[in-house]
Structures are given as C-alpha cells and as structure tokens.
Amino acid sequence: MIKKITLFLFLFYLLIPEVVFSQDISLYTQINGRYDFTFVGNTLNTNENSFMSTPTILTSSSADLNLGPTDVIERAYLYWAGCGTGDFDVQLNGVDITPDRTFSIIQTSSGWPHFSAFKDITAQVQATGNGTYTLSDLDLTAEIPQYFQNRTNFGGWAIIVVYQNDALPLNQLNIYDGMQAVPSRIDISLNSLNVIDNFDAKIGFLAWEGDVGIANNESLTINGNVLSNPPLNPSNNAFNSTNSVTGSNTLYNMDLDIYNIQNNINVGDTTADISLTSNQDYVMINAIVTKLNSQLPDAxxxxxxxxxxxxxxxxxxxxxxxxxxxxxxxxxxxxxxxxxxxxxxxxxxxxxxxxxxxxxxxxxxxxxxxxxxxxxxxxxxxxxxxxxxxxxxxxxxxxxxxxxxxxLKVSPTFNFLDDLLSCNLGLTRGIFDFSSYEELVKSDSSHSVTFHENYNNAVLNSNEIFNTTNYEAVTTPKEIFVRIENEFCYSITSFNLLSRNCPPEVFNAVSANNDGLNDGFFIEGLRDIFINFKLEIYNRWGRHIWTGDNSIPDWDGKVAKSVGPDDAPEGTYYYILYLNDPDYTEPLTGYLYLTR
Incomplete structure (x- = not known):
C-alpha cells in the first residue's frame, strides 16, 4: 500500500515535540522452567486492506487453542489492536474485558493514531483450556472510512499462551511488548537473556498491519542474520498476514510468526538485537517472545x-x-x-x-x-x-x-482504666487520687501493679509512684503508666490525668481599710485558670466604675478615672465576670458589699 504524507499534519507534529509516537519494546515478564509458548488469534479484516474495494471490518472473530494432552497452561496474555484511539471494552467468550495496560502509536506520515491493549487472562484460559476463543465487541467501524484512505484500516487480537510440560528442557521465556513501527527501520534490543544452549531456540512476533502485497525491502534480522521461513515468510516480506502456528496466510493485516533461531544466537548471550526494515509497508510490532535453554539457581x-x-x-x-x-x-x-x-x-x-x-x-x-x-x-x-x-x-x-x-511468652491481661478528671488549680495543675486503680486494672488478683511517670520507668520497673491518694500533677494532661506483672511477663497500660476549669468562687465582702484582710475583691480559682477573664464593677445606679483583667490587681474600692476623690463609698455594688472560656459562654453576675 502507498502511505501518503499529509503536509499539514507533518508540520503540525514537527511543531509539537511532546507528541508520543510509540512505546519502545521492553521486557514485560520472564518465565523459567519447562515451558514453551504458542499464539492464538485472528484478524477482524475481511481481506487485505490493500485489496478491499470498500472499507469493511468485523466486530468479532474466533480462533482455536490446541495444546497437547500433557501441556499445562501457565500464563495467558491477550492483546487487541486496531486503528483509531482505541476500543477498550471487549469480550472474550462472553466475558467482559478491560485492559491492564494500553499502547498507542501515531503514524508520522498521516498523523493518525493506532492503539493496542493488554489483559492478563491467565485464569480464564486455564479454566477454559483447549477450544474456541471468540473476541467480540471490538467495534472499529467508525474509524475504518478514514483509515481506508491510506489503507491502514485494521483490527485484530491475539493470545500469547505459555504452557508447562515435564518433557521439555529447562527453558527461559521472555515476553517483551510495546508499540514500535516502520517504515523505515526499527532496532530493538532484547535484554535479560541467559543462553546456555541454543538448541530449539525460537522467537515469536505479534505484529499488526503487515501487507502481503508489499515486499519493498521488508526484512527481519536477529544479530545481523536475516530471519525467514519460506514460503510462509520470505526474507523480503517478513510481515505478510501469516500465522506460523496454523500455517495460515489469510491473517489479514496481522502476523503471528515464530522462527527457529538456534543458529542465530550463541551460548552465553545476554542480549539479542532485532532489526526490521521496510521502505513502504507500515508494520507495528506489539510483542516479541523468546524461548531459550537457561541455567538457573533454585533457592x-x-x-x-x-x-x-x-x-x-x-x-x-x-x-x-x-x-x-x-x-x-x-x-x-x-x-x-x-x-x-x-x-x-x-x-x-x-x-x-x-x-x-x-x-x-x-x-x-x-x-x-x-x-x-x-x-x-x-x-x-x-x-x-x-x-x-x-x-x-x-x-x-x-x-x-x-x-x-x-x-511468644504471654503477658498478663488487664482491664483498661478510665482517665481521671480534676479541677484546674492554676496553669493546669491538679490533685488526683488513683489508689483504687491498683485493683481495678487487674484481671487476676495475684498480679502485682506499680505506677510510673513515663514508659521507660514502667519497662524497667523503676521510680515507682507511691503517693497514689494525693498525687499532684504539675501540668496536665499527664499520662500515668501502669505495669502489671505475672510470674513470667509484664504488661503496660496507661491512663491520663486531666484538668478542667471549675467555676470560680466569689468572696463578695470587701473592706478597703488596708488592714490586710479582705482589702480587695477576691475571686478564688480565677487567675492562672481563666487567664482571659474580664471583670466589670457597677454601682447601685448602674454606673460602670471599674474594669479589670489578669494584668490588673483585684479591685480595691477605687473608682477608675474618677474626677475628684476616687474612693468609692460604702455600699452595695454589682459585678459582671466574663470568663471567656468555651465551657462558660454566659457571664457570671452578682453583688458585693464594700465597707471601709
């Protein structure tokens, strides 16, 4: 087929270097043991696209798997491909299939994309075994008229089946995949090989869109040696719609070809170089499989x-x-x-x-x-x-x-302990009694219990807390660790000492006579606890005479900002105390009596 270059698209892609044109063929998986492989698959084309009179394509096709009676299926990998950006929801024997991986490639001469998809179907093929496999719902009919213009319209599918047989020698199977294309030349390096014997070495290719009618310098080489299998695969037309497993030459615009390479690879090789040239035919390589004798350890x-x-x-x-x-x-x-x-x-x-x-x-x-x-x-x-x-x-x-x-040696079981709560005595300080926890934590009365201020002390059974009835926590929350011992082992649990801001206690008698007794308006449990409080004093007529907070001493009977004498007269006054604490959203109010 003649591949025409569209000048506009060619220039467009030159201006956009980020466009991904292909994915290099690379090692997907390596399988070692008494294994071999085969291909199963079929085209969706009804004829070579070069020979079609009108653009047509199927949405399903079938192929048969015929393994020997002692062959055991080890792996099965499905590939499907076609023109366009991709149909990734297909069925195999009525089972819905979505890909594990996808590949894409853009034909540089036309700027049009082609796709391939991969799915590990090992479980399905193992359950089905030999028989007919039908891929369906691969619908590319909308794409065909466009791609028919340069005869790159195609669709197809293939399964790489790896099977085990005790009669086989110890082999190494490498499966490589990606998406690379000619014209004019592609070079692929197959790595991770381990050749100890080249007897019956072989290589298989899964390729798309090859044309039987185009044999213009279409050669396939390995390590510089031309691969051919005439008359099925002549040396000048390697990808020509053939299936080496069945001998078919009507696998229109796809190839499942297997070559013997025992004379093209040497003992000790760890790599092999594949080259494909074509001056005209647009061929896409999707997967390569090698089978070689191998020398391996067994741990x-x-x-x-x-x-x-x-x-x-x-x-x-x-x-x-x-x-x-x-x-x-x-x-x-x-x-x-x-x-x-x-x-x-x-x-x-x-x-x-x-x-x-x-x-x-x-x-x-x-x-x-x-x-x-x-x-x-x-x-x-x-x-x-x-x-x-x-x-x-x-x-x-x-x-x-x-x-x-x-x-493991069993540690003693224990009962979990609740956290203890006490009033904040200032700056989160609190007094706690956890003496009852010595018995509450035990699941067995014979266990011994000790209390510690940190985990390491509990592990080492050092610095025991002896005052459990009136224990002072300088700051809270504080975690107390409990060590529970049986005859052989110990366990460690813990509980927390927590404090809360309890309501302050107001002493509402003020005798501002400087005798050292009740000279100021004192509120117990206010300072160092409700550190953001605000206190307002009002006289009996509702006049605001003083405001204080944590930065100002207690009210001593003076009128703030007074004009003239600032001593407030004896009598009843009223206060509003804003604690500015989330537990106390409403202010506290009351009265006090001032004497002199």
Missing part, C-alpha cells in the same frame, strides 16, 4: 530454631538457605523477607554465593508488632525484596517459602 529456605524473651516482641530466628535443585550458583545478597499474616517484618540477605547443591546458615532478629497475636505463623520467603518480587531468576519460582508456628 529454598528452612527455619531451624527460634528463641523469644518475655514481653520484648523480639524473636531470634535461625535459618538455612539451600540451592539444591539448581543448575547455577545462587548469588550473594539474595534477599530473604519475613512476614506475619502479610505484615512485613524485615528483609535480610545471603552473605556468599551458594554453589549448586550447597547451603548457607543465618540468624536474624525480628521485631514483632504489638498488635499481632502472641501465637502466629512466621513466613520466610527467600528471593523476596520485601514487596513480593524477587531479584534472582530461578528454575522454580514457587518453592521459596517456609512457615513456622511461633508462641
């Missing part, structure tokens, strides 16, 4: 012994890491992570390279969260970096765990 772990101390929440664990059923040494610094009921405790590391058939002993100290039960199952996982993922590729990835039942 396992055993918990040998543990010791605990009373009420510390600390256990000492002895363990052994083995590398028995392996074909390679287990490297030093392999992580070991410990869990209790999915709660992470800590990650530790092996110290040395463990040879084939060898082992290494270790010991760790674990701090057990206090919220957990004293009887629990400790889980040790070798090759786990603390988030459920490993850093070492192994022959078997399902034998890395060991469980052990742990019993």
């Amino acid at each position: 396992t772990i055993v918990l040998n012994n543990y010791t605990t101390e009373c009420n510390t929440g600390v256990i000492e664990v002895d363990y052994t890491v083995y590398n028995v059923n392996s074909t390679e040494f287990l490297p030093a610094n392999t992580p070991i992570t410990f869990y209790i009921q999915n709660t992470f405790l800590g990650t530790f590391f092996t110290q040395n390279d463990i040879p084939i058939g060898g082992n290494e002993n270790g010991s760790v100290t674990l701090n057990i969260p206090s919220a957990l039960s004293t009887n629990f199952t400790l889980l040790a996982v070798v090759d786990d970096n603390g988030n459920g993922l490993g850093i070492v590729t192994e022959l078997v990835e399902t034998n890395n765990t060991f469980e052990a039942s742990i019993d």
Whole structure:
C-alpha cells in the first residue's frame, strides 16, 4: 500500500515535540522452567486492506487453542489492536474485558493514531483450556472510512499462551511488548537473556498491519542474520498476514510468526538485537517472545530454631538457605523477607554465593508488632525484596517459602482504666487520687501493679509512684503508666490525668481599710485558670466604675478615672465576670458589699 504524507499534519507534529509516537519494546515478564509458548488469534479484516474495494471490518472473530494432552497452561496474555484511539471494552467468550495496560502509536506520515491493549487472562484460559476463543465487541467501524484512505484500516487480537510440560528442557521465556513501527527501520534490543544452549531456540512476533502485497525491502534480522521461513515468510516480506502456528496466510493485516533461531544466537548471550526494515509497508510490532535453554539457581529456605524473651516482641530466628535443585550458583545478597499474616517484618540477605547443591546458615532478629497475636505463623520467603518480587531468576519460582508456628511468652491481661478528671488549680495543675486503680486494672488478683511517670520507668520497673491518694500533677494532661506483672511477663497500660476549669468562687465582702484582710475583691480559682477573664464593677445606679483583667490587681474600692476623690463609698455594688472560656459562654453576675 502507498502511505501518503499529509503536509499539514507533518508540520503540525514537527511543531509539537511532546507528541508520543510509540512505546519502545521492553521486557514485560520472564518465565523459567519447562515451558514453551504458542499464539492464538485472528484478524477482524475481511481481506487485505490493500485489496478491499470498500472499507469493511468485523466486530468479532474466533480462533482455536490446541495444546497437547500433557501441556499445562501457565500464563495467558491477550492483546487487541486496531486503528483509531482505541476500543477498550471487549469480550472474550462472553466475558467482559478491560485492559491492564494500553499502547498507542501515531503514524508520522498521516498523523493518525493506532492503539493496542493488554489483559492478563491467565485464569480464564486455564479454566477454559483447549477450544474456541471468540473476541467480540471490538467495534472499529467508525474509524475504518478514514483509515481506508491510506489503507491502514485494521483490527485484530491475539493470545500469547505459555504452557508447562515435564518433557521439555529447562527453558527461559521472555515476553517483551510495546508499540514500535516502520517504515523505515526499527532496532530493538532484547535484554535479560541467559543462553546456555541454543538448541530449539525460537522467537515469536505479534505484529499488526503487515501487507502481503508489499515486499519493498521488508526484512527481519536477529544479530545481523536475516530471519525467514519460506514460503510462509520470505526474507523480503517478513510481515505478510501469516500465522506460523496454523500455517495460515489469510491473517489479514496481522502476523503471528515464530522462527527457529538456534543458529542465530550463541551460548552465553545476554542480549539479542532485532532489526526490521521496510521502505513502504507500515508494520507495528506489539510483542516479541523468546524461548531459550537457561541455567538457573533454585533457592529454598528452612527455619531451624527460634528463641523469644518475655514481653520484648523480639524473636531470634535461625535459618538455612539451600540451592539444591539448581543448575547455577545462587548469588550473594539474595534477599530473604519475613512476614506475619502479610505484615512485613524485615528483609535480610545471603552473605556468599551458594554453589549448586550447597547451603548457607543465618540468624536474624525480628521485631514483632504489638498488635499481632502472641501465637502466629512466621513466613520466610527467600528471593523476596520485601514487596513480593524477587531479584534472582530461578528454575522454580514457587518453592521459596517456609512457615513456622511461633508462641511468644504471654503477658498478663488487664482491664483498661478510665482517665481521671480534676479541677484546674492554676496553669493546669491538679490533685488526683488513683489508689483504687491498683485493683481495678487487674484481671487476676495475684498480679502485682506499680505506677510510673513515663514508659521507660514502667519497662524497667523503676521510680515507682507511691503517693497514689494525693498525687499532684504539675501540668496536665499527664499520662500515668501502669505495669502489671505475672510470674513470667509484664504488661503496660496507661491512663491520663486531666484538668478542667471549675467555676470560680466569689468572696463578695470587701473592706478597703488596708488592714490586710479582705482589702480587695477576691475571686478564688480565677487567675492562672481563666487567664482571659474580664471583670466589670457597677454601682447601685448602674454606673460602670471599674474594669479589670489578669494584668490588673483585684479591685480595691477605687473608682477608675474618677474626677475628684476616687474612693468609692460604702455600699452595695454589682459585678459582671466574663470568663471567656468555651465551657462558660454566659457571664457570671452578682453583688458585693464594700465597707471601709
């Protein structure tokens, strides 16, 4: 097909460098063991788009999975793709599918987008097994007329199926994905390989929009060697609507091609370079799968012994890491992570390279969260970096765990204590009696109880509080810690001493004669408690004669700002006391009697 360049769109994208044109092919997952892979999928095109007379496309199609009787499905990954920005709500055998990941690419010559989507469907394919798979509700009909203009109209789907068989050699399967396209050339570096034997090595490609009728310098190479499988895949037309699994050449505008590469890759290789050239055909690579023989360790772990101390929440664990059923040494610094009921405790590391058939002993100290039960199952996982993922590729990835039942020494149970409340004696000071708490906290009368002013004293059983009937808290709130002991262990609980601003007490007799007795208007429990108070004095006719607050001494019978003599005459006066406290929203009022 001829790909026409639209000048306006070309200039538009040159002016917007932030546009994402593709996602580089990169490693998605690596699977090691006695595994192999196959492809299942089908196109939605009714013919090669170059040969269509009118733009048409299906919304569903089917394909069959035919594994051998001893093949066991390990993984299954669904990809679907097409022109446009994407249809991400499809069905597989009537089951609704939404993607885990999506890819997009913009054809630079037209500025038009294409898409791909990915879904892990392992559980569904394992449950279904062999049989017909139908992808439906992939509706691209609205997009087809536009893309038919440059013959890039297409849609299709494919499943990468990884299966296990005990008759297979130990293989390493790498699945790479992304979205890259030609023309004119793309170079993809496949990393994380580990080749020990190139026998029966193979590579598979999931590609979209390849055209059987365009063979203009369309070559596929690995490590500089041209890949071909004539007559299905000639060397000058690698992506030509073919399916290597079924031998079909009518997989219109998509390719599921698998090549033998045992002569194109060498023992010891850790990377492989893929190149695709095309002078005309617009081909999109979506996924690449490699299968290679591999040499790997196999880490396992055993918990040998543990010791605990009373009420510390600390256990000492002895363990052994083995590398028995392996074909390679287990490297030093392999992580070991410990869990209790999915709660992470800590990650530790092996110290040395463990040879084939060898082992290494270790010991760790674990701090057990206090919220957990004293009887629990400790889980040790070798090759786990603390988030459920490993850093070492192994022959078997399902034998890395060991469980052990742990019993901590039991601390005494106790009753929870209520907080105590007392009047604020000034600057939050209070007097408290918590002598009854010695018995109230016990769940067993044989337990002993002591009180302490801080947690460390309670742990060490030092600086005991002896005066529990008339204890003075200089400031509140103050936390009091309680140590409860049985024969083997102890527990610690606490309660709070709290103060509140109690109503002040008014002494309403004032004898302003400087004899040292009742010379001022005294209110008990006011100053240092209601620090923002305001006091107003009025005479019997309602005239305001004095105002005071925490910065002014008690009223001594003087008239503020008086013209002439400032001694107030003997008699009855009235006060309004604003406490300015959230617990006392209304002012206190009353009278007082002044004598001289």
